[in-house]
Amino acid sequence: MLKCKNLLLKPSKRKRKRKNINITLFPRKHNIVSEKQDPPNPLEDEDVEECFSLKTSAPSHSHGVQPLGNLYFNPSSHNSRNTGLGNLQTLTDELVLEILGFLSATHLGVLSTVSKSFYVFSNHEPIWRNLVLENSEDGFLYNGSWKSTYVAAYMPSFPVSSIGSSGLKVRDFYSDYLFQSWLCANLEMKPEWLERDNIQRRRGISVDDFILNFEEPNKPVLLEGCVDNWVALEKWDREYLVEMCGDLRFSVGPVEMKLEDYFRYSDQAREERPLYLFDPKFAEKVPRLGLDYEVPAYFNEDLFGVLGNERPDYRWIIIGPAGSGSSFHIDPNSTSAWNAVIKGSKKWVLFPPDLVPPGVHPSPDGAEVACPVSIIEWFMNFYAATKEWKKKPIECVCKAGEVIFVPNGWWHLVINLEDSIAITQNFVSRRNLLNVLDFLKRPNADTLVSGTRDRVNLYDKFKNAIETSFPGTIDELVLKAEEKKAQQKKPSFWESVTDSRAGAFKFSF
Numbered sequence: 001m002l003k004c005k006n007l008l009l010k011p012s013k014r015k016r017k018r019k020n021i022n023i024t025l026f027p028r029k030h031n032i033v034s035e036k037q038d039p040p041n042p043l044e045d046e047d048v049e050e051c052f053s054l055k056t057s058a059p060s061h062s063h064g065v066q067p068l069g070n071l072y073f074n075p076s077s078h079n080s081r082n083t084g085l086g087n088l089q090t091l092t093d094e095l096v097l098e099i100l101g102f103l104s105a106t107h108l109g110v111l112s113t114v115s116k117s118f119y120v121f122s123n124h125e126p127i128w129r130n131l132v133l134e135n136s137e138d139g140f141l142y143n144g145s146w147k148s149t150y151v152a153a154y155m156p157s158f159p160v161s162s163i164g165s166s167g168l169k170v171r172d173f174y175s176d177y178l179f180q181s182w183l184c185a186n187l188e189m190k191p192e193w194l195e196r197d198n199i200q201r202r203r204g205i206s207v208d209d210f211i212l213n214f215e216e217p218n219k220p221v222l223l224e225g226c227v228d229n230w231v232a233l234e235k236w237d238r239e240y241l242v243e244m245c246g247d248l249r250f251s252v253g254p255v256e257m258k259l260e261d262y263f264r265y266s267d268q269a270r271e272e273r274p275l276y277l278f279d280p281k282f283a284e285k286v287p288r289l290g291l292d293y294e295v296p297a298y299f300n301e302d303l304f305g306v307l308g309n310e311r312p313d314y315r316w317i318i319i320g321p322a323g324s325g326s327s328f329h330i331d332p333n334s335t336s337a338w339n340a341v342i343k344g345s346k347k348w349v350l351f352p353p354d355l356v357p358p359g360v361h362p363s364p365d366g367a368e369v370a371c372p373v374s375i376i377e378w379f380m381n382f383y384a385a386t387k388e389w390k391k392k393p394i395e396c397v398c399k400a401g402e403v404i405f406v407p408n409g410w411w412h413l414v415i416n417l418e419d420s421i422a423i424t425q426n427f428v429s430r431r432n433l434l435n436v437l438d439f440l441k442r443p444n445a446d447t448l449v450s451g452t453r454d455r456v457n458l459y460d461k462f463k464n465a466i467e468t469s470f471p472g473t474i475d476e477l478v479l480k481a482e483e484k485k486a487q488q489k490k491p492s493f494w495e496s497v498t499d500s501r502a503g504a505f506k507f508s509f
């Protein structure tokens, strides 16, 4: 799972959309048009399908892998991917990599000497990343590449300096899967992906206004100016956090690592899905951090509070480099959330509960979701489809000092545009209490409910605690919801006197 927040919908079975890519590469971040006049890369061809701009520090492709489309420009039509795999060439790249994922580091090393093709596959960085993460519960010291990190940590007698970050170049190796993995790790966000900004913004609205116009109708809003008094906004940056808790361990994907080691990694990481620091216990680990911010008044009602220490995880510090983020998901337990950016900026894309984002496939029971391998891949392959949709997603860039309200049930994707620090909290108010209770009561609650050990009993515990602390509240809300439903069903005078199905008046004046 990409995120550490345990979510209702767990990303699974990630599939790359296969696409023959015929690409012009621009190795520097600058004007594409002027760059096109000065061809920078041998992959360039006049018959350009798409233009991308690469990050400034992007290495040329590790091992020289080219997109499959380029094979058609190779007069010999020779793909060393296939010749070097022998009988295994009929397997997809995903499958070859999956099989190699079962091997030990030593066996990968041996396999990489068999052929150029095996050399490329067995040096695929995500395989080495898994090896490091599987073996390093207490963190790791990133060393420029995952292979080099593994070797430095677990094969100390091996000369790490001999492992370059990009290694040998292999000629005539064509693979969309491997090429796209490298491309997604090194692409800049295209300006057109950041253009749409259609969220409602409010500054200084009252709590009643917020409830009436946004929380009750379950609509996102970007709130400006409501965290201006936070100490965190003034003080939190990398130096402050390292001084305060650099040698404490925080949750980063499957490992708990020292904050300063995480920064060492995030400074160097150049990968498709950078690891994200996402820690639900930060305020218990460092109480000062919990005191440096205050929940904005709009979100003060948080009914899970009645469960005391037994409440599911609800607040996270989030730290990550540009390119890190959260792929499409719905927030856990049908809660709503707010997310305040303290440093950096985040691009948000949100779809309402009744609109599944393109490229995202939730399982019928809602327990899993299949989505593209990475956020950047979603932008590359699916974002454009939303242009044709009548109902557009809500989008914005949320900057330091701004807070976004994420209503319950909304799909959202977030990508950091620069090194970022944020705080997020999930909450239950009277506006979504019934949704949350419904969710906790679902027959597959044992797989759906998250952020707590006691998933099955959470419904009873929460309902009883609400009834004790706020007697009659649930009944009142049920009644109100029924009235609202009846109101919505009740035909207006004009509806009652017309036959809307026939589209004609039943009587004439």
Ligand SMILES: O=C(O)CCC(=O)C(=O)O
Pocket (backbone or CB within 6 Å): 005, 318, 325, 326, 331, 337, 339, 346, 412, 414, 422, 424
């Ligand atoms: O990456 C982020 O800041 C967004 C986090 C998020 O989507 C969430 O907390 O649900």
